[in-house]
Amino acid sequence: MNGTAQLGEFLQTRRSQLVPEDLGIPDYGERRRVPGLRREELALLAGVSVSYYTRLEQGHSLNASPQVLEALARALRLEETERLHLHDLARSAQGPGRRRRPAPERVTRATGQLLEALAHVPAIVTGRRSDVLAWNRPGHALFAGHLDPYAVDRPAERPNMARLVFLDAHTRDLYADWPAKARAVVGNLRLVAGRYPDDTALHVLVGELSAKSPEFASMWADHRVKACAVATYEMRHPLLGPLTVTQQTLSQGPSQNIVVATTEADSPARTALALLAHVTPKGDPAGPGAPADAG
Numbered sequence: 001m002n003g004t005a006q007l008g009e010f011l012q013t014r015r016s017q018l019v020p021e022d023l024g025i026p027d028y029g030e031r032r033r034v035p036g037l038r039r040e041e042l043a044l045l046a047g048v049s050v051s052y053y054t055r056l057e058q059g060h061s062l063n064a065s066p067q068v069l070e071a072l073a074r075a076l077r078l079e080e081t082e083r084l085h086l087h088d089l090a091r092s093a094q095g096p097g098r099r100r101r102p103a104p105e106r107v108t109r110a111t112g113q114l115l116e117a118l119a120h121v122p123a124i125v126t127g128r129r130s131d132v133l134a135w136n137r138p139g140h141a142l143f144a145g146h147l148d149p150y151a152v153d154r155p156a157e158r159p160n161m162a163r164l165v166f167l168d169a170h171t172r173d174l175y176a177d178w179p180a181k182a183r184a185v186v187g188n189l190r191l192v193a194g195r196y197p198d199d200t201a202l203h204v205l206v207g208e209l210s211a212k213s214p215e216f217a218s219m220w221a222d223h224r225v226k227a228c229a230v231a232t233y234e235m236r237h238p239l240l241g242p243l244t245v246t247q248q249t250l251s252q253g254p255s256q257n258i259v260v261a262t263t264e265a266d267s268p269a270r271t272a273l274a275l276l277a278h279v280t281p282k283g284d285p286a287g288p289g290a291p292a293d294a295g
Contacts, residue, residue, distance in 0.1 A: 004059035004062065004093045005059060006089050006092065006093075006193065006194065006197070007056070007059070007086075007089040007090060007092075007093045008056070008057045008058055008059045009223060010085070010086065010089055010223045011056065011057045011072070011076075012057055013221070013222065013223040014076045014078070014082075014223065015036050015037050015039070015042050015057075015076065016034065016035050016036035016037075017035075017036055018036050018037045018042075018076065018077065019036075020032075020036075020037055020041065023037070023045065025037070025041055039053055039054055039057065042072075042075055042076070045074075045075035046068070046071040046072045046074070046075040047071055048068060048071065048072075053072075059093070062093050064090050066087070069086055069087055069090055070083075072086065073086055081191070081225055081226060081227045082225050085190070085191055085194045085225045088191075088194035088195050089194045092194065092197035105127040105128070105129075105131060105133060105155075105255070106133070107125055107133050107134050107256070108252065108253075108256070110252070111125055111134075111252045111256060111258065112134065114250075114252075114258060115134055115135075115136055115258065116136075118136060118258075118260060119136055119137075119138075120138065121136075121138060121260055121261065121262065121273075122136070122138040122139040122141070122142040122143065122260070122261035122273065122276065123135065123136050123138070123139045123258055123259065123260045123261070124136075124139040124140075124143060124161075124258070124259050125252075125256065125257070125258050125259075126161060126256070126257050126258075126259060127255060127256060128192050128195075128196065128199070128202075128255040128256070129160065129162070129189075129192065129199070129201060129202050129205055130160055130161040130162045130185065130188070130189070131158045131159070131160050131161075132144070132151075132152050132158055132159045132160070132161060133152060133158065133256070134152050135149075135152060137149075137276070138261075138273065138276040139259075139261070141239075141276040142235075142237065142245075142261055142273070142276060143161075143171075143174075143261075144159055144164065144170075144171070145238075145239070146170045147159055160205065161185065162185050162186075162189060162205065162209065163205070163208070163209065165178075165181060165182055165185050166182065166185070166209055166212070166213040166215065166216045167209070167212055167213060170238075173236060173238075174235050174236060174237065175233055175234070175235060175236075176233070176234035176235070176236055176242070177233065177234060180231075180233070181231075181233060182215065182216070182219060183219060183224065183226070184226060184228040184231060186216065186219040186220055186222075186224070187224050187225050187226030187227075187228065188226065188227065188228060189202075189205075189206065189220075190220070190223065190224065190225040190226075191225050191226070191227060193206070194225070206220065228249065229248065229249050230246065230247070230248050230249070231246070231247050232244060232245070232246045232247075233245055233246075233247060237272070239275075240272040240273070240275060240276075241272065243263070243268065243269035243272045243273070244263065244264070244267070244269050245261045245262070245263060245269060245273075246261070246262045246263070247259055247260070247261055248260050248261075248262060261273070
């Protein structure tokens with residue numbers, strides 16, 4: 001998952017996903033051997049030479065300027081998140097001296113206090129690779145009530161939401177539209193991979209999921225990136241039944257998020273979530289403990 005390979009694969013994949021007709025490029029009745037734009041067509045749209053673009057896509061050019069990247073982003077019709085991801089990939093391709101080292105995975109005091117304040121709302125704290133670093137009682141009951149609530153306190157055994165979504169039957173059954181949830185998970189991991197190309201644990205996770213889940217492998221190869229801050233899902237909880245939940249991701253810095261599940265006021269889902277307080281033991285078995293500041 002090195003930077004040059006990721007950059008080239010991203011450019012090639014996004015180029016193949018463009019429809020020439022939508023960009024006003026005539027085909028003159030020609031039959032294209034591969035889908036999407038040709039390299040020379042994209043180079044023309046971006047205002048760069050074909051030879052330069054080819055070197056960039058093949059990983060032979062490591063010094064794309066911000067101006068060239070912006071031109072490519074416009075030509076590829078990238079959204080804002082995708083544009084920023086392109087810049088991340090270009091930086092990671094420029095060598096170890098430009099790469100950002102991942103920060104340690106730990107819950108800050110401020111995040112721990114926020115989790116405590118959300119005691120009556122399902123909430124979990126996730127790290128950059130979607131490891132669950134902490135959760136409150138409703139969060140554990142909603143997202144992973146079949147798992148040991150104390151697992152988050154043991155770093156080697158912490159649940160990983162990406163692994164659960166793709167490899168755990170209970171979690172898969174939670175989502176009526178599982179593919180939508182799965183695509184959101186992969187899109188977020190793609191963003192993280194661009195930001196942290198040296199994260200060995202992330203490499204291992206992606207390798208494991210690719211080997212064990214053909215669906216993950218296919219979605220990963222699609223190179224779609226997505227910062228999923230808010231998404232509404234129809235969930236099918238084994239104890240609560242069907243409920244509509246909005247999952248909101250609150251960023252707590254570059255490597256930590258709080259995922260909170262909310263519902264419409266006076267809705268059946270709001271009533272159902274209120275029952276979560278009664279499906280887990282009393283006390284705070286899955287709280288953040290006494291987290292250390294990240295510094």
